[in-house]
Amino acid sequence: MTETHRYDVAISIAAAAEPTGPEAEKLRGGIETAARGVLEEDAEVVAELVTSRKVSLHVETSREIDSEEEAALSGAIQDVVVDALEPGDGMTVGRLEAVEDDDSPKP
Numbered sequence: 001m002t003e004t005h006r007y008d009v010a011i012s013i014a015a016a017a018e019p020t021g022p023e024a025e026k027l028r029g030g031i032e033t034a035a036r037g038v039l040e041e042d043a044e045v046v047a048e049l050v051t052s053r054k055v056s057l058h059v060e061t062s063r064e065i066d067s068e069e070e071a072a073l074s075g076a077i078q079d080v081v082v083d084a085l086e087p088g089d090g091m092t093v094g095r096l097e098a099v100e101d102d103d104s105p106k107p
Contacts, residue, residue: 002062006099009057010050011077015089024052027084031055034076038069059096070096 011031013019019027032047035057039045043061050056057077059065065073074093081091 005061005064007059007061007065007096008099009059009073009077009096010092010094011055011057011081012092012094013053013055013081013085013089014091015053015085017086018052019084020052023084024049027081028055030080030084031057031077034080035059035073038073038076039065058099065096 013027028047028049032045035045035047036043039059039061042063043059045060046058048056048058073096077093078091081093085091
């Protein structure tokens with residue numbers, strides 16, 4: 001059985017004009033595509049809109065993501081979000097957080 005590694009990343013957007021409807025969906029899709037581009041076909045990637053100002057990225061892969069790959073992932077996400085923002089807007093891309101397997105034994 002292949003070991004699975006799960007990660008989450010939170011992306012928060014501080015924009016004067018709140019992304020809505022198609023804009024928010026385009027942003028979500030862009031983040032998902034950028035993550036797939038960095039992680040390639042080894043990973044399953046899903047980005048979801050938590051609110052119109054917050055996107056949660058879920059990654060599942062058969063290998064651990066190293067710090068170099070994490071930096072590339074963060075950079076790719078930032079590029080997508082920056083392209084969607086207006087001057088003066090901001091964003092925060094959280095750290096890649098490992099998600100504990102719900103089936104793992106509890107100490």
